[in-house]
Amino acid sequence: MxxxxxxxxxxxxxxxxxxxxxxxxxxxxxxxxxxxxxxxxxxxxxxxxxxxxxxxxxxxxxxxxxxxGETRELPIEVTLFQALPKGDKMETIIQKMVELGACEIAPVSTKRCIVKLDAKKAESKVRRWNAIAESAAKQSKRGIIPKVLMPVSFAQALDRAKDMDMVLIPYEEAENMSVTREVFSEIKPGMKIGIFIGPEGGFAESEVEEAKKIGARAITLGRRILRTETAGMATMSVLMYLMEE
The missing domain is CATH 2.40.240.20 (Hypothetical PUA domain-like; domain 1)
Incomplete structure (x- = not known):
C-alpha cells in the first residue's frame, strides 16, 4: 500500500x-x-x-x-552526526539510517573530511538529501519524515549533542566489547541518543577527546575496521534490535 x-x-x-x-x-x-x-x-x-x-x-x-494507532517508531530518538564522506556515500547513509529508525541526520565537517561544501553547494545537497529521507520514510512506512540538517562543524555538532541522554562514538582505538555491551545496556526507552561517525580517515584523536568532554562514550564495533558508510548502520542496527518492541 x-x-x-x-x-x-x-x-x-x-x-x-x-x-x-x-x-x-x-x-x-x-x-x-x-x-x-x-x-x-x-x-x-x-x-x-x-x-x-x-x-x-x-x-x-x-x-x-x-x-x-500503533506506532512504527523506535522508543528512542536517534540523531546521526555523520562526517561528510566522499562521493555519493551520504545518500546511501541517509537512506539506510532512515530505514533503520534514525530521527535526524546532521552532516558534520571534521578535521579529516576531504569533502568541503560552500553555502550554495550545501543548500543544494541538503535539498536532495531531504528528498532521499522522505522517499526512504515512505518506503519503510515510517510515521515521521526524518530531517537532514545543514552541515555543521564538529564543535557545533558537540554543542548540539551535549544535552542528549547518551552520545556514542564508535572509534577504532576503542577496545573491550564487554564495555560496549555495558554502554548499550544503559540505553532505555525515551532517551535521546547521538551517534558520531567519522570520515574515511576516522576521527582525529583530539576530536575523540573533545567528544568525551561532553560525556560521549567511545565504543568498539568489533575487531574489523568498518567503512564510514557501514559504521552508523551497524550501530543503529544494534539499537533497533535492543529497542524494538
Missing amino acids: YRFFVEQSQIGEETITITGEDVNHIKNVLRMKVGETILVSDGEDREYICKISDFSNDEVQAKIEDIN
Missing part, C-alpha cells in the same frame, strides 16, 4: 487533501483510481487509512476510513 505525507492543515474531519508533487505521482506515475486505498501520515507518527475519492488538476481528495 502506497504512503504519502501531508501537513496537519491538509487533514479534515473526514477527508485529507493531497497536494504538490504527490498529485502527479498518484495520477500519472501510479495511475491510481478513485476507490483505491492509500496510507497517509501526518509526519507526527499518526497514520490514516484512506480511499481516493476525487481528483482535480492540483489536488487529490482522500476519504479517511480508519486511523492506525
